[in-house]
Amino acid sequence: MASAAERVYSLIKDTVEGCGVELWDVRFLKEGASWYLRVFIDKPEGITIDDCTDVSHAIDPVIDEADPIDVSYYLEVCSPGLERELSRPEHFTKMQGRKIKIKLYKALDGVKEFTGILMSADGNIVLETENGELTFTAKEISKAHLCDFE
Secondary structure, three states, X not given: XXXXXXXXXXXXXXXXXXXXXXXXEEEEEEEOXXXXXXXXXXXXXXXXXXXXXXXXXXXXXXXXXXXXXXXXXXXXXXXXXOOOEOOOHHHHHHOOOXXXXXXXXXXXXXXXXXXXXXXXXXXXEEEEEOOEEEEEOHHHXXXXXXXXXX
C-alpha cells in the first residue's frame, strides 16, 4: 500500500503542474505532537511566496475531497531549497552533471559520505569523486542532496 505522501503526490501532481510549477516531492511527517503535509514545488527561476500560496489554494480542495489522510495535519507548500534532497529517480536524472553529496546506510571502506559530480543516474548512481568514479545502487543510499551552490 502506498504511503500517505505517495497517495497525495499522485493526487495533486497534475494540479500543481497546472499552476506552472514542478511538484518536487511530498512528505508527511510528525513533528512533536503535530503532523505536517509538506509539498515541495520548484521552477527554474525559483519559487516565490505567491507560487506557494497559489499552489496551496489549488491543491487544498483536491486533498480535502479525496481525504487520503485520516489524521489532522498542517499543509505547507514550500521550495525544496538550495540543498534540496534527491529522493526520487527523476531527481537524480535531473541533477546529472551537478555536485551532490550522498550518505550510505553502510560504510564503504570505512566511509559513509561521498561528494562528487553526478555522472549518471540510469539504474545506478555514478559519482565522480576526487578519488575516481564510484557507483552505488539506490538501495545503498540513505540520503542524497544537491550541494553545488558553493
